Amino acid sequence: MTAPAVPPAASPAAPLALLAELTHRCPLRCPYCSNPTALTRPGEELDTAIWARVFQEAAALGCLQVHLSGGEPTARRDILDLVRAASEAGLYTNLITSGVLTGGAKLQALAEAGLDHVQLSVQDAEPASADRIGGYRGGHAKKLEFARLVQASGLPLTLNAVVHRQNLDRLPQLVALALELGAGRLEVAHVQYYGWALANRDALLPTRAQLEAATATVEAARRALKGRLVIDYVVPDYYAKRPKSCMGGWGRQFLAVSPAGRVLPCHAAESLPGFDFPNVRQVSLRWAWEASEAFNRFRGTGWMPAPCRGCERAEIDWGGCRCQAFALAGDAAATDPACALSPHHGVLSLAVEAAVEAGFEFTYREPQKVPG
């Protein structure tokens, strides 16, 4: 790959955060996993030194935070070195974990290495259901134990609950669990339907009644727990009239680096065809961000088709999600079908109708298995 010596005249604004997907290895098998269906093998993963360079480059580029994610980031044997490298680069270091591989000694070592914050996933508030959704027996109990270790360590804790038809009715219990575990923040995230989740959409899409109850629960809990628990709520596209501002716009605020080193505008973008995503093995993060064709393709508003072009919301939602446009309209450059103005908007309500009739079986995430 040839990199120009000078970036384009109008450099894009600096990114705020880096998502570092350290590995795709994970003991859990969640059917809505955000990893691509083609998982990266351990032998292809970046080594410690390259990640350390990436963290330095991210900080120099203007990133303030790094999210160490995966797969399960603590499956990396060098996780302590990686946390130390991120912290020494000056980045606010967040560990996004399932919690099932980390005991007290390791957590203490992570804190001493400079970890700033822990985000722990839970699959449900009810243990048997949580273990079934995660595809990992005994996982929920391990997570509760891990959360108590985090609480004792003094590190701040966020509880992340991905919600869908099979756990949404227990949202009040999830809020109670966040309080019980001493979390300062709860992320209630409706499943985003790409990759594995798209393959499991029929088993996961909530009903409208569930969604309305959940939204009311969140609003009431926010009022009642103001100053005690911050609740972030990711709403589901399939009942939306307008698309979400995906990643705050392509190449505007965030970048991700995949386990194999590909630099991506979002972690799901790797599944889009027709892209030559830059790799940190060959180029600097700055070049990838400022000059690569992949980052510039959907940056700003110039690429937009109708009905985005000229829309008063063009710089609010930035055309929505490119991955969803590809998944549902077959064209990554189309308006996100979540927008009611998209000619493809009807496919969302058809999917909702189909899911109501569907069963509850999952296609679990597995290496070497590509869902149909």
Place this chain on the structure above:
Amino acid sequence: MTLSGASVPRLGRGMKLREDKARGQWVVLGPERMFVPDEIALEVLRLVDGARPVDAIVDDLATRFAAPRAEILGDVLAMLEDLAAKGVVAT
């Protein structure tokens, strides 16, 4: 939260005040969020160390900015209560 001159504020759990050189500003970083304090809030946050009571913070500001102490006390208390509601500071 009700604060008084005797309260001893500190940064909230997981909150860090640091310089953002790329954008020429100071920011408070927290769990997956950030706050950009205005000039006055930044002056206050620089004095929030978990040891100084609000009264000492107000004395410092009143001296440096040559402003009436009672007015500064009211402003600082209102600002700290707002920051506490966001989790940026705690007592």
